[in-house]
Amino acid sequence: MPQTLSPERIRADVAELLDCDPAEIAPDDNLMDHGLDSVRIMTLIERWRAAGAATVEFPDLAERPELGYWTALLTGGSA
Secondary structure (H helix, E strand, C coil), rough: CCCCCCHHHHHHHHHHHHHHHCCCCCCCHHHHHCCCHHHHHHHHHHHHHHCCCCCCCCHHHHHHCHHHHHHHHHHHHCC
16 A cells, blocks of 8 residues: 655655755755755655655646645645
């Protein structure tokens, strides 16, 4: 059974790929400014699809690379 995506999981996954502490990423930070690139976005997409976010696509994340937006998109919450 796929794992559930939570705000904490999303933040932890992003922080892991950026090699930083999850607390260092503010919800409205541009993740590209933290060093996120297209290869890392694709890695996150694959992880999150495996965890149940089957419809997430690259443009969904690349057009607005902010943790708060991604969290809302992936969990159905508000940005």
